[in-house]
Structure formats: structure tokens, C-alpha cells
Amino acid sequence: MKGDEFVDVRTEAEFAGRVQYHCDNKDCTLRITDLRESDSAEYKFRFVTNQPGGKYTGSPGVTLSVTGLVLQAQVIKTWPTLYPTWKKVTCQSSCRLPDPLSYVWYQNEVNIDRKESSIEKYFDQTDSISCAVKGYEKLPSPSVCVGDQTCNTVTYTSRSICALKGSSVDISCIYSHTHPAVSKFWFSPERSHQWQHRSHPEDLRTDSHYAGRVEVIETERGRSTLRIRDLTERDSAEYHFKFKTQSFEWKSSLPGTTLSVTALQVKVSRIISVQQTQTEAELKCQSSCSPAGRLSYVWFKNGQKKTTQQTSAYTDYFNPGDIISCAFSGYEDYRSPSVYPLKLPSVSVSPSGEIVEGSSVTLTCRTHANPAAKNTLYKGNQILPLTPEGIYNFTSISSEDRGIYDCKTEDQLSVSLFIDVQYAPKIPSVSVSPSGELVEGSSVTLTCSSDANPAANYTWYKEDDDSAKASGQNFIITDFRPEHSGSYYCEAQNTRGRRSSTSHHLTVVTGESIIIQNIIRLTLVVLMLIPLLLVILWMSKKTPWSSTAESNELMETIEVRVR
Numbered sequence: 313m314k315g316d317e318f319v320d321v322r323t324e325a326e327f328a329g330r331v332q333y334h335c336d337n338k339d340c341t342l343r344i345t346d347l348r349e350s351d352s353a354e355y356k357f358r359f360v361t362n363q364p365g366g367k368y369t370g371s372p373g374v375t376l377s378v379t380g381l382v383l384q385a386q387v388i389k390t391w392p393t394l395y396p397t398w399k400k401v402t403c404q405s406s407c408r409l410p411d412p413l414s415y416v417w418y419q420n421e422v423n424i425d426r427k428e429s430s431i432e433k434y435f436d437q438t439d440s441i442s443c444a445v446k447g448y449e450k451l452p453s454p455s456v457c458v459g460d461q462t463c464n465t466v467t468y469t470s471r472s473i474c475a476l477k478g479s480s481v482d483i484s485c486i487y488s489h490t491h492p493a494v495s496k497f498w499f500s501p502e503r504s505h506q507w508q509h510r511s512h513p514e515d516l517r518t519d520s521h522y523a524g525r526v527e528v529i530e531t532e533r534g535r536s537t538l539r540i541r542d543l544t545e546r547d548s549a550e551y552h553f554k555f556k557t558q559s560f561e562w563k564s565s566l567p568g569t570t571l572s573v574t575a576l577q578v579k580v581s582r583i584i585s586v587q588q589t590q591t592e593a594e595l596k597c598q599s600s601c602s603p604a605g606r607l608s609y610v611w612f613k614n615g616q617k618k619t620t621q622q623t624s625a626y627t628d629y630f631n632p633g634d635i636i637s638c639a640f641s642g643y644e645d646y647r648s649p650s651v652y653p654l655k656l657p658s659v660s661v662s663p664s665g666e667i668v669e670g671s672s673v674t675l676t677c678r679t680h681a682n683p684a685a686k687n688t689l690y691k692g693n694q695i696l697p698l699t700p701e702g703i704y705n706f707t708s709i710s711s712e713d714r715g716i717y718d719c720k721t722e723d724q725l726s727v728s729l730f731i732d733v734q735y736a737p738k739i740p741s742v743s744v745s746p747s748g749e750l751v752e753g754s755s756v757t758l759t760c761s762s763d764a765n766p767a768a769n770y771t772w773y774k775e776d777d778d779s780a781k782a783s784g785q786n787f788i789i790t791d792f793r794p795e796h797s798g799s800y801y802c803e804a805q806n807t808r809g810r811r812s813s814t815s816h817h818l819t820v821v822t823g824e825s826i827i828i829q830n831i832i833r834l835t836l837v838v839l840m841l842i843p844l845l846l847v848i849l850w851m852s853k854k855t856p857w858s859s860t861a862e863s864n865e866l867m868e869t870i871e872v873r874v875r
Contacts, residue, residue: 482537
């Protein structure tokens, strides 16, 4: 809670990089990774509707208890003379763990083959012992001495540390040994490829990667601190402390301290509204982990500190080119890289002059933002694949590629570009109105059409005649005569080429020809009716009559049909 308001755990610095939400069909799950004892708390789910007062919280919530294993060494039998080192040790937890569990035991950091939660065996008085739950070997209990005196042991003050890039970090441990140490140093197993012998760890102070950046501090006996300055993300690793005596070597097989170096980043989480010159957006300050403690955030806009913003989310109106950064409160010297996330994208075409069908063309869709923005190129609803450099290539551009292209950023800011592809006329098509036979003296219109860019000009020709008959898309003959009969075609041309249509034949029909054609048609109709009449008469003679009345009735019917 902050005041009377509930706070989304995703916006809390202490959970940075460790929480995820998954909701499916009203079933919501909160996942927390890298658990810490400070995560022990009650967690509640809340949802808000668009209705007045529509805020609902489930109560009671879920109580989470995060615990570390606590090892206890207990003497079962002690015979001062015969069995002084027979001990029983038990691996216990401060909360109940599910059964059955299998355990792992370490004696002086060496794994011993025991799986029970309690073991009994002979120990040396200087032995140390530790345990872990099977499958969670990275989370062992602290090592403790079996006997009542000093033993060989190393205990790290923190199992995991998160630090900001560019800052310094102290990694500490408390150690003890029963005999004087002949050597002691810090090392990282991740740097084993730099060692002369992979099984023999080497002092970080001799590693060129850490040159001038590490020192080991021992301000008190039995406590060693590794300090690393000017942290880089490559410093993220596990660090161990090691010592040797004349008769003993600490193996360092248990986990040491894991260091995670994080760099803050500003990202646009959502666009709320887009206006003419401004965009209302929500930005998020993100990191892979968070330093210890409940930290608030600091935001900077164009170099000015925004004192009213203290959460990981920042909502404001932004202009393209606004420079934004964030930092943890108290760590203002370690800001995120300055970003200008809302800069408009740019789209360009090469060559920049006239584009001709069949040529090679490059379309570039980029955003000069920091960090680099991911862009998407669209033609209508079709997504065109871009190279990592934001380039789309037309190896042989065609007339179908002519149109508007949109270059969009993840923030849904976009710019458009029209690509005009010039091409020669396609094969023209010719239509005639009216269609069919043309009567002498009538009017006829021929129309020529061709797809071309730029638009085509049209010229009409008659076969076997080289002279043009007309120009323009339509050719009209108002008084069609026999001498007009023949085959006509059109030619479409522009600055990119010319194409001709196929020929279309026109034939004139005179008035006398129409009279003769009508007589022929009528004669054909009569000739077709005569066989039909003969068939009907023949059928009437073949039919037997049952009565005179029926015969007369049928004859009347036949007479009607004949008429």
C-alpha cells in the first residue's frame, strides 16, 4: 500500500525482474522467482472494471512464508574415551516442507551419500557440515561446526546481490580454519577458461578483466570482502572464497555469492492517445534485478528531474525527440541510457527519381531512436519482411507494387510513402457499341482501354491503311456506310512504350439485305411447322375411338390445334 492505494507488485523495485503475471480465462497466476525471506507476506489479487466503484479485492489473500534451512548439530552419544565424535545432525526448516523430501549432505563441502533429514555418523571435531533439499542444491544451509570448537568453514553474508552497472559492490564472507592459512583468495568459476589448469582456481586480482577494479579487504579477523568497482554486465557471475592450510583445502563446492549487474532501461509500455503534435504514453523503468531495499525511482525529462514521479511507471505527454532517463533513488549517478522513444520513423526509397517497372528498388523503414526501435513495414494489411537494417528490396519492381507503404514503430507511430511505378501500356482491349450487325446509316462507337502509367494516349487505325483514322479513347462513326466496313485496331502509347490491340471487324448491313433476311427467316419457320402438323395428323388416325362423342371431342381438339 502507498497511502490508501494498492500498488501493483510489478512496479515495486524489490520485485524488479522477478515477477510475472499469467492470466487465462479468468485464471490468474503470480510467479515470483529468486525468492527472498523479505518476500514473506500476504498477497492479494485485485481487478478494476469500467463501472463506477468497480474495484474488487480478494480477501483474505495468500500468505507466503519464505524460509532458509537451519542446520542443528546435536550430540546423541558421548563416550569420552571410546566414541567422542559420534554425532547426530538434523536438517530442519522454519516452516513445514512437503513430504517426502530427499536431502543432500556436505561434510567440509564434500558431498556425502546420505538422503535422510537426519544422519548419525563419526565426525572429526574440526568438521563442518551443511545440508540442502534435493533439487535445490543452490540453496544450502549455512555450514556449522560439528564440534564445540573452531572448525573449517566459509559462510557468505549474501547468497545473491544485485548491483547497478557502473557502481561498486562488496561481496563478503566469514571464514575460519583450524590451522594457519598458507593462501586465501577470491575467484569465479565462470572465469575457469582463463586458468592455466581448469581444476585449480586463480586469484581474481591476477585476472586482466578485473585489472585495477578489484581489491580484497580484511578489516577484521575471519572476515574477507571482495570489492569490485566500475561494474560491467560481464561481471555478473558467482564468486567464491578459498583458503588452504598445510593439511586442508576448502573445496568451494557449495554455492558462493551470485552477483547480477543490471542496467536500467526505459521502454514504452503503452500508448494512451495520439494527438497532432504530442503522444500520451506510459513508460517503464526496467532492470533485470533490483538492489536490496525498498527503492523508489527518479525520472528525468530533457535533463529536468520529475519530482512527482517515484514509481517504475511514468505517464506523461511526449513530443518526438524528448529525451528520457530513469534511476533508482539514491543512485542518480547511475541512470539509464537517455532515450528518445517516441521519435517518428522515416521511410525512403532509392532511387529517389522516377521508378520504372523491372528496375531494382530499395525501400528503407527506420527510426533514429535510442534504443533502436523495432519497425514494421506494411502495404495495406500485408506485412513486408525487413532486414535487421530496416531494408526491403524489390529485385524487379512491378506495376502491382505501386501503392502506399506504411512504416510503423512499436509505439504505433507511423509515416507513409507512395511509390509510383511507371510502366508501358498493357495490351489494349476494344469494345463496340452497339454490338452485333451494324445497319447502314447507324452510329457506332469503338472504345479503347489500356492499363498504363503515365496514362496512355490512343490512336485508331484501319487495317491496310497507314493513316490514323482518329485519336482519343473513343472512335465514333456517326453515319456507317459500306465503305466503312473493315478491321479496326487502336494503339496505346506513353513515355514508356506503345502497344496495339487485336483487330475488330465491322460489317455494314443495307436495308435491302434486311428485307431478304426477314423473308428467309419466315420461310424457315414455316418449313419447320409443316413436319409438326403431319405428325399430329398421323397420330390422330392411329388412335382408337371408344365412342362417337369422344371422337368428335378429339376432332374439335385437333381442329383447334391446327388453327
